[in-house]
Amino acid sequence: MPLYADVALPLPLRREFTYLVPPALEDSVRVGARVRVVFGRRRAVGVVTGLKDRCSLDPSKVRPIHSLVDHAPVVPGDIMALCRRIAKRTLCSVGEALDAAIPGALKHHAARNIPYAVLKKRGPELEKELAALEEKERFRKQARVLRAVLEAGGEMRVFDLLSRTKVSRSPLESLVKRGLLRLESRPSRPELEFTGDPGSVGEIPELTGEQERCVDRIRSALDGGEYQGFLLYGVTGSGKTEVYLRAVAETLARRRTAVVLVPEISLTPQTVARFRARFGKVAVLHSSLTGAQRADQWRLLLEGRRAVAVGPRSALFAPLDRLGLIVVDEEHENTFKQGNVPRYHARDMALERARICGAVAILGSATPSLESWKAAREGKLELLELPSRVGGGRIPQTVIVDMRREKKGPGGMPFLSRVLVNIMRDRLKRGEQVILFLNRRGFAPVLTCRRCGISVRCKECSVPMTFHRSRRRLVCHYCAGEISPPEKCPECGWPELYYLGFGTERVEGEVRRIFPEYPVVRMDSDTMARRDEVGRALQAFRKGEFRILVGTQMIAKGLDFPRVTVVGVISADTSLLLPDFRAAERTFQLVAQVAGRAGRGDAPGVVVVQTLVPDHPAVVEAAKHDFRSFAAFELAQRKERGFPPFGRIARIVLEGKDEEKTAQAAGKVGEELREAGRGGAFQVLGPARAPLERIQGRWRFHVLALIPPATTEDDLERLLPPIVEKKRAGLRVLLDMDPATVL
Template sequence: MPQQQSLFDTSPPVWELDDAEQRRVARVVLSSGPAGEFDYLVPDQFADARKPEFLAEAGRRVSVPLGRGDRAVVGYCVDVSVTTTGGRKLKSLAGVLDASPLLSPRMLELGQWIADYYMTPLGQVLECILPAGVRGKAGTRETTLFSVPTKVAARLTTLELPEKQLAVLKVLAGSTKPLTMKQLMMRAECTSGPINTLRKKELIASRVERIDTDPLLDQEFTRRGPMTLNPAQVAALKSITAALDSRRPRTMLLHGVTGSGKTEVYIQAIEKVVSFGRQAIVLVPEISLTPQTVGRFRERFDRVAVLHSHQSDVERHRQWKRIASGDVQVVVGARSAIFAPTPHLGLVVIDEEHETSFKQDTAPRYHARDVALERTRMDKVPLVLGSATPSLETWQAAQSGQYELISMPDRVSNLPLPEVRAVDLRREEHRQGSRGAISRPLSQAMTVALADGGQVMLLLNRRGYSTHVQCPACGFALKCPDCDVSMVYHRQANHVVCHWCDRTEPPPTYCPDCKDANIRYGGFGTQKLEAEVAARFPNHPVLRMDTDSMRRPGSHEQALDSFRNGEVDILLGTQMIAKGLDFPNVTLVGVVNADTSLHFPDFRAAERTFHLVTQVAGRTGRGERGGRVLVQTLSPDHPAIVAAMNHDYEGFAASELPEREMLGYPPYGRMARLVIRGPVDKVTLAVGDDLAAKVREACREVRVIGPAPCTIAKLRNLFRYHILVVAPNRETLRTALAPLAGKLKLPEDVQWIVDIDPIDMM
């Protein structure tokens, strides 16, 4: 292999072998450093099956010498074979790092598919598949567990103890499993004092074990039986059951309106999977991975594993081992849970499949939906994609017969969908009497809803207090010096922030250009909306949910619990409040600015707007009291806004898809986005021109757009250009990008990335 020769042919050989001699050779990919596969000889001590903990085999990590200096690096063994060396001079493995394979043959096969499709080195892909806690062998924490000895439990009613100590004993005796100190203190509502006293009296026993510390595991859930399904749910479950019985890979789109009971259908389908002794993976957007969501599965299944980004390495490692052992029935997680090492996979479900968070924004830039399609094809199991607003790629595949379409057009209990009305902000009467973000119609509707005992949700998909800082005298606008974007004022912390590079500065008190003191803080973010709502409705508690206010661990769950319990009357925030939440007492939803992303230079802008408005509208009308939605917009006639107000997904798709087809955009073609960035503008553009020329020369069947400045032309002090490559199919796109797959000679400090099937055009 040319890459291997250039690295190794000048190094002193460890083995010089005859062409005909056969040796055991390990094929290794590196987790960092040069791409490609490299062959190493397997010494006898790593080929002895009687010592499995030292055995070199596919799926284990190994230590290998690299380069002239034989620098020790970590790699993944992807194959071991007995073969002739062909006279090559090969180095030997230096060590085997894992006592057993971390990656199954199926995961290695899936990793290779990801590497090929997303043009990412296999070693980097395998590093992504394996969580850091698994690679680092993160241990569990030693924790003291308390229980009541049998002889003490037998005479519990005769013990004369202080009230607190007796309460501790009763809680502990009534628990089905030993409890940690924290769990016991919470349930007995006491401090550690009574517990320690009972230990000294030898009335409770303690032992030290290594256990996981996932707070979700500390909660006990009451088991619930299956719910009664309506006819549409029964038909949907029957279709999924037929796919399970066929034991063939089938992809189904479960298209159900918000509140139609899709989750119950998933759960009953998974119950059938579990009855076969198999496992299921359920992917949900990270933002929906709350105790409420996880709790619904733990109420129905004994052994549920959870994988999410807020887990420590220790927690993730323990969950990974439980899953790999086959001890888990259901894996619930965000994007990366598609790599869960289930040995007996029977079904994969992706809820809210349209969510952009299923696309990874760093290499490998995979989409969990497409990886799931490939994994279920390999494992010959069904895939269920669920959404009230499917991505147009998924919808078109269902319309063409590639996927099976399952419709659930009505809400459970035949509850009506909420009435949605547009507030045209171009009309003067809607702005009269309001200098803030809330129009008169929305303010009046909030007053009525709150007076009637209902709750209100307000969506504004912009963080901060003021979205731009500008001088009215000379027109100066405050921008980040490292990025081509406006800095946002945050009043609570009293600073201006760039939301792209996190640069923070004190707010200006006068114009830096003309020194005018009347600098203006304009635009509305969630902080300013919170202040306005609090001033208008002082007797109603307000809660803001955005990435600035939800930084502490558990803050997201606490906020939702307080709203669900009625402690908060008005919940406002960004898109994190728009999806997957069920609050029956919400009788009004207000979209403060539906145009936030409508006019972005992105062919998916209308689709994103339709998804967001439809999803947030679905948060109301889930109880007997019904609900209504007001959408403030400057574009009330835009097809995406009109379709969202009418709950008309099919109408939106019918208006949007012909335009996509005319331009050859997905789902009628394949696309790649190349982004080039560098510190010198002209040099970066020249590299972009060169890459675009290479693509055009490689394949005349593709359309190459650019290079052109990115929407954010400068980010973190680097100039940015992008190129869009549009091809009629996957094979043509691969041909066009083939010249970029090898090593490219680029000027120093200029970098480029390729994003296959891009979601973000910024």
């Protein structure tokens, strides 16, 4: 009797395809393994999702599987079930969901060798050679490289060596020619070394009474052996991470495994360092690893050689057997939402995977998402609370500065208020540290003409270009296009242009001007471009090598610096004024999170919040650290409008080169949606120009469907795909279920 396989392909076709299993492969093919098949006129790789001995198709039209990619499954059963849930929830294909679950290195069979630099000489002879190099200025870079390898124990990965010494490959090659170093190519090592900032990872601390109550409840849930979801709501500095660590320990004691999700790659080394200090070998899954390293980590988990996986969104798919615990730290972060297909939210899918595995899920935050908060209020999640800081630490005092009242100078409104400068000066004299937060990089966001008021905009996008002084370039932060600053207005020809607004680069310059005696470090995507630079900067700041840290969102959460007593929020309005229904929530979260970096040691902290809208609830309640009051206000606003979490949103975005044709197509989509939702399945808003109406040369229009709770996933699967999947010449049509933003 013939054997048939259902195969999911990584294509936007929401069905699986049946192939004949050749007799020679019948004993080898497995569900969860990948196979090569012919699809149309080309070969493709898909995942076997099922095996059967009957086929409803004409056997003569069923193509055979060409060959096997894997002789054992790479997608375990629970991951397969999770991908089906993702496909159902986001209205993508199972194949697209599976494609996101499998590391790229496994898909492309990436090479697994890594180059190392190794000392060829040792002892006095090496010291003599090194001293000779250090004496001469032109050999200083070679000396720096040689000493780094020596201090690393005699061998070092070439990538790490060049990153640490900040030199090109030329000095390294010169040392090889001198016979002082040799290069070796070695297989990628599963054990990864991290330049993290673990904070204090010494002795295991004694739990507070509040922490103990949380751990007791989690322990009971683990003993139950069934799904249980928790929302761990704890103020900044309340010891949520220690609760996670104890929960993982309890899970391992029951011979089960654990996944810990963190919101950003920049936090992964820090988190890994803390978990490794407690548990030893921990697998890491994130996109900053090389392809070979990711494949190594995946295999370690798949083979059962690691019991704990840590990483950002993609670690959701860690192939762990006997999964007992999933932790989502800083669950409110929108980086848990995938931007491209499949557009899943890792927080929601973590709960789904826990249900599938009968595991415990912990969502943790000092500023929970309104979705999670509402779920806890309704009993869908059990609320655990940590209302106090560990060690009796006090919540920092908060000062709101109305920037409308600040005295304007020749360049307009200042961006460091007198209040903030005076507080910084006082605390810096005491030997303390300062963090300044601004979620806008660059020097100035707008270059404007003094006569006509027109700003220099990107030719491909509908946004002003940001000036980066270090590069003397205007840069578009959406398409990465660059130009030199024009000498005169491109619109009217007037020669007087001025820079309006400020970014982290400009704030850094002003801080250096006001406080020249104190070392400053800036952390944003411009200065932290290389993989290990974040960890090194954080370590240096922790050691006191820098007294002032200026940064963007990457410094706003999860970091613990005992000597930081002042936090300045340079502009609380950056996100508040965006045309997005989540703008107030995101502003509250950012201000509250960055404020939480202050006063974590013995000295009391102070937070200065600069704003043009000092009476807005997002600012007022964040300053008071009163999440409950803000949540009550914002939930009432959302309920009145039918916005999440009181329903779902489907966002359909149309993109095209021709503005008029794109607008007409958006109008047609709006009509089709209204017809489909006529029975009350959803309410349609739009079409309208997207707030970012042009990106990379393509005009953007969007339509929103507000979906009430009574509308089921089956209803949406029946109503939306026929509209979204209809071919529209020259246009891209994108569907985003439950968007994190509508920009």
